[in-house]
Amino acid sequence: AQPVADAQDGVTELTIWWAEWDPANYLQQVGNNYEEETGISVTVVQEPWGSYFDRVAAEWAARGDSYDMVVGDSQWLGQGVEEGHYLDLTEFMTSEGLAETVTPATLQYYGEYPAGTGQYYAYPTEGDANGWAYRKDLFENPDEMAAFEEAYGYALAVPETWEQLRDIAEFFTRPDDGLYGVGVYTQIDYDAITMGFENVLFSYGVDWADENNNVFDVVNSEAAVAALELYKELYSFAPPGTDNAFFAEMNDIFINGQAAMIMNYFAFFPALDNPEINPYRDVTGYFAMPAGPDGDRFAALGGQGISVNAYISEERQQAALDFIRWFGQEEVQAEWAALGGYTCNINVLGSEEFLNQTPYNAAFAETMTFVKDFWNIPQFGQLLEPTQRYLHSYVVGGEGTAQEALDGMAFEHDEILIEAGLVEE
Amino acid sequence: MSQTTMQGPTRRHLSDRRVIQLFIVPTMLLLILMNIFPLIYSLYLSFTEYSIISTTAPEWVGLQNYRDILSDERFWENFAITGRYALYSVSLQMIVGFGMAMLLKEKFRGSGLLTTLILVPMMVSPVVVGVFWRNIFNPSIGILNPLLGYQNLETSPEWLVEYPLYSIVIVDVWMWSPFVMLLALAGLSAIPDYLYEAAAIDRASSWFQFWRITLPQVMPLLIIAVLFRTIEAFKQFDLVMGLTGGRPGTETVSVRLYREALQGQFETGSSSALAYIVLVIIIAISNLYIRALNRVREA
Amino acid sequence: MAQVSKAPRSPVLHSTRVDKVGFGPRLALRLRASLVIILTIIMLIPVVWMGMTAFKSRPDAVAAPAKVIFEPTLEGFVSLLTTRRQLLPDEAEEYRQRDDLNFADEIALKRGQAIIGPSQFPKQLLNSLIIAGVSTIFSVGFGVLAAYAFSRFKIPGEDDMLFFILSTRMLPPVVVTVPVFLMYRELGLYDTHFGLILLYTAFNLSFSVWLMKGFMDEIPSEYEEAALVDGYTRLQAFRKIVLPQAVTGIAATTVFSFIFAWNEYAFALMLTGDTARTAPPSIPSRIGTGGVEWAAIAAGSLVFLIPVIIVTFALRRHLLRGVTFGAIRKG
């Protein structure tokens, strides 16, 4: 995997690091096309998810040149940029108009750092966000519809607000039949429960901090408490055993018929569209995040942008940029989307072809207009850790009240932000 | 060519000193080479504020990291959890492993095969073990609750939520009792028969024989087993992460360490300090064992 | 009072104590055997479960409640051994028409995938074999030598050296990996077989020295003494007398070292790229299309178990041989 920097003969191969999952395979296929066109081979090295970041971080620590490009999580930007691991792409992105080809939200979250400065370090590659899958057979069953209307006073349909979603979840929770209302993220390992909760939090009009990076009365505001209580309620309608669940478990409980609705990244919905995997494939529907009490609608962002290693030779950097430029072309993006990659290209996203290609693409395209991400400052990891801990303790562990959990979290966030010099004491 | 003429020995003899050198030097050299840099480097880092992925040079902060850790309640909790976990799982492993060894001590037909089969849990990759046991513990899709006779999902225990630490202990015991068993078995089979013969003549009950002969005789190997299991328990990480993801109540020191050191934080300085605190604790505990070992070895 | 216990039916042919051959003891042995069998079964349930999962389709693998009876499929093995690509619906349709598909393709196709090549697994398995095998040989070899020296000679600073050896295993890998990673990069050992071999050897050495010392201490030194006066040099006596006596210990240490090296995860992850990557890092994270590929993980673990089981089984006789103290009486 050690690319041979060869100034004279030019660069003949490029190495891209990504996590080990299907989209990486699609990228490899796109890369193969690039080789056909240019003769420069592209290798997508896939690292298991669990260790992906460790691996990249170790490479950073060593200022290594094992990769030319990396498809990295949005939250890595802070570290990648501040410590100089990523090549500055501002010039590259803006001078040729590449920046305009992708949706603003994706450009902002996948590419820009620090927020609002117009400095870009990545090209949005795999757009992703949370959405919902649901069981149409349940939702459209006349008996169920009648019963629901009876109980809740409005018609059973795809929920438009979180309250409705809660009601539906409650309605379908029938342990005796082995059916539960909903599946939500709860995993404590990395960022799962935070991601899941964010969907509610943002929609309740709360952010992780205000403009001054003040957290008090923001993350532990009343609205935040209401959001957290709702999230915990949702968890109580989840099947047993989802106490440490992330995308895989979400799909699992959907596949085995335990859940009426699940939240998940769009990137994992293709599995549900496969009859061999999902017995309910034909009755599976998808919808975008519901709205909060004030009509706010946000979806937690996943997905990644592709960045260039700052430690490789200039020739290689140039070759990498050439590849990205090629990759950003609309035809290539269309192909990328056709393969299953989630493009961020505005035009492709808006095309009829794309919207009809899969049952979930429409929801995806809708979602991509209201995505929102959490911190991408270098301290994101530090912030994430207490967030995960407090959320998990409260939601799964049932410890204390929502207010206490959020207070504790706010307190720790504040400390971290102070230490980082991001907030005055 | 001479017949077996018995001449004085003229072979080149290595003196015992040379033999010692020859035997020990490779080991020591390798260990020193492989460990000296990581040890010293991380010791140095433990006195600094540093993040491995940052371009800023380590900043010397003296004992600050240590002070922070020792004054952080959560760390004490981590230690307490680790201690409890180590205590439960190591002592259970001892009991189960040694018990199985006692059962297998006397050979019977097929005992060899059974012994090999019992060793299988130990051979499964620890990471996979975590993942799989999570599946097994899962109240919905797992096999454990049905096997224990729970029919109703609502009443069946959610192991990993209700008894997270014990669940880890269960898996650890399942996985590593065979290790203890094999060592104990080797120790048991090295006990010469004549000791039992003498004891039978002396009318010692089997209980008495066990306490006075079996146990003292296998003690050295048992202590080595405990020693290594304890060290591993303090380092245990894969299993905890795999099973509970280190949820509160199961956040052992090494999980904490992992979080500090890698998971998005890269607090290399303070994680090194934490590692050294762990090291000191392990050293202290190991010393107790080794002292015990030397006491039984005096025989 | 149990008076005279009944005599065994067949005449006793082997040297045995009365209380080992009587009816009662034999019954006890039988009971013991049954108990062991039950225990073994309990111990093996998770492994069997894993084995079953390896042959399950994705829906079966996550079925609630757990499915014990299911239709076996080789899906797990296919996804373990191949890399696949999700086909678009029309592509899949087109594929279905083709008749040059082998059975693996068919299985993949059922899930709407096309096999685009072999996976890294076989190569990683081979890497694992080389690395675990060679490092086991080294660590056991060095360990036996050092243990012998520590066990038989009075060495100045012996206790300290032994403690140092032990202490090399005490530092949590999380802390060591990064410095080791940096060191390896400098030395060009990153992603080499040799690098991992070196590391695993060092890692297992402390265990093998301590364990072997435990065993060596049990071997009466009279054996070597006899050989020494019989004209054997230290080395010869070691080879001809000590090694055969230490076989149980060597076998046990080999099994343990091999298992540790075989299953090692953290270092393998950090210190290898494509060339020398061993299998463990890739087994637990088979996340294919939107979920844990239980069957693939199980299949991988199963395949991955086989070499260890073979090694253990091959050494089983030595493992269980026990030591025969023929003509040495130590008090």
Added chain:
Amino acid sequence: MATIELLEVEKRFGDFQAVKPLNLTINDGEFVVLLGPSGCGKTTTLRMISGLEAVSGGTILFDGRDVTWLNPSERNIAFVFQFFALYSHMTARQNISFPLEAELGADIDNDLGLGEVGRFLSQRVFQVFMVQWLRRRHRAVINQRVEEVAQLLRIQRLLDRRPGVLSGGDQQRVALARALVREPAAFLMDEPLGALDAEFRETMRAEIKRLHIDQHATTVYVTHDQIEAMAMGDRIVVMSDAEIQQVGTPAEVYHDPANLFVARFIGSPGMSLINGQYNGQGMIRINEGNTYRIPDDWKASIERGLTGDDGEIIIGFRPEAAHVNGDGDLSARVYADDLHGGYSMLHLDLGEDTIVHARAGREMQHEIDEALRFTIDPASVRFFDPRTEAAIRKAT
């Protein structure tokens, strides 16, 4: 305190017959010595009596009770092992007190009158508390007993060492002490004095005998030392080739060996044996010029006892029974002459490789090769049938 009966007891190790079916009754309080060359099955026999080795056939009775399949611990015996079998992880003191402490456990169970089940439980449950408590009370008694035995065996100063650092003789003493510390129904001792020096060995012989008499304990004692056997045994069991050759008092074994093996094996040197041919007229022709006249009281027995037609017979006598005598029956040449303290042992050559031994007074000096004549004391002469190797019994 126990009569031990072995009925057709035998032992096979695979194909190898280590002890052929043998019958032996050892009376209550008797001191029986097993004597025989190495490998003849002495240890195996002892181990079968103790229960450490299961019999391959036959029955063992203790006081008439069938104990063949009883555990060693239920037989109430003490055993001194040929190779000591000391507990290597215990000090000498702990080794010696072990039987007492073990017994304590057993006794307590009995005292409490518990049945099998109760015993099982008590051993496990009570032991921890009860026995520990009792043991502490008994500690003083045990210590005293250990000191006594240690004194007897002169190992007081070794009591706190481990067997590994003891010299061979010291180990044997500890092993002996461990057996003597109890008062069992029977003592089984397998060459218990082999590693001791002459002086101490004699003391110990006396002590063992005294103890035997004091305790009236049945004792089976294995030795390869004839003098020991003669000095200690009420009866001697001579074994060879996995079989009993003769059972008898020391005098019987010495003077009336049952067969050629015993004749040769007992005594140092063994019985002198001369091949001859009975001519049917009370004379045995030995060789050219040597004819032996059978004592009158033997004639009938010999004529009845001989199995062969050719009159082949063997004359046997002890050195003390041969008197050098100018007009003795038999002529021989002096082959060698050893001075043994107060007497000298003459080795006489009768020709045809037949060497016999005669004891002579110190005062007489014999030249090598000197021809002389000697007589055999008619009361002490014995006859053997070369075919069966058995002694010819004298009719009375």
Added chain:
Amino acid sequence: MATIELLEVEKRFGDFQAVKPLNLTINDGEFVVLLGPSGCGKTTTLRMISGLEAVSGGTILFDGRDVTWLNPSERNIAFVFQFFALYSHMTARQNISFPLEAELGADIDNDLGLGEVGRFLSQRVFQVFMVQWLRRRHRAVINQRVEEVAQLLRIQRLLDRRPGVLSGGDQQRVALARALVREPAAFLMDEPLGALDAEFRETMRAEIKRLHIDQHATTVYVTHDQIEAMAMGDRIVVMSDAEIQQVGTPAEVYHDPANLFVARFIGSPGMSLINGQYNGQGMIRINEGNTYRIPDDWKASIERGLTGDDGEIIIGFRPEAAHVNGDGDLSARVYADDLHGGYSMLHLDLGEDTIVHARAGREMQHEIDEALRFTIDPASVRFFDPRTEAAIRKAT
């Protein structure tokens, strides 16, 4: 083939002095017996000579060469261990041929005429091919040698058994065979015949002696059996309490014990010892009514030799030196009378707990408690100083 010198050799185990500094020269081809009570340091001394036990002080020379710190295998010795130390994983045959195979390797190196470096290489490179090949050729020779020794020790039929199933005596024979199979510069034997029966032991004594003479191999032989020591040793080293008490020929040790310990230890029974008081006029007062007149040639020596002022002295004599004699010097009462084959041993009570032994002819019968008189042969009487316990040397 080697002279062994021990110069101030000593051994401490921690605080415990197992062998006090001792000096001893064993001449080339000599047969030296170490004799002493158990625990006196015999085995330890032997182990130091062999190099198995490092000395705590002093120097060991083989043929003048300092071997103190040489490996056992460089000393070219054969060792019979007190506890056999047979290789349990090998058959008896493999055990016996084991030493020969070691030597083979050495020989081949020599045969090939390799230098230091070559030898180093040869051991590693050639060994695999060359040595294997040569070994096969030598196999026949080895086998033959093993058969020979096995025959000597009568263990042919046991050759294919493992030590674990052999009887004690058989194991000892294998151990002996393993030593005898070689022709080393020195034999070190630690009670090599202890487990054998009398008959075979005598044979083996003869064989060992013969071998010793044939090979002219220096032999150090440990035993606690005086008779064996007397019969076999060119010289006897009497040890006690970790010290050499006396070194001398059997006759010297018997007749001229260097001190009270040797006097008591050697002989069975040991020397008779009588406490008395020298009155300065050639007379020793023993007790009321018993006074001993010192032989004239002893007077001067005694007067010079006595260290105390009070004239305390001990008279010593062997039973053979005491003659019961109506008008003997000394009077005593018969305490006991043992019949020993051709003579009887009288135990005489001189009063005050002094028992002495006298040998008497068989013909004389003595009643217990009968008073009698006896004389001590002036040529055989010895004197000891009770303070130093040393014998008083006779001036010549």
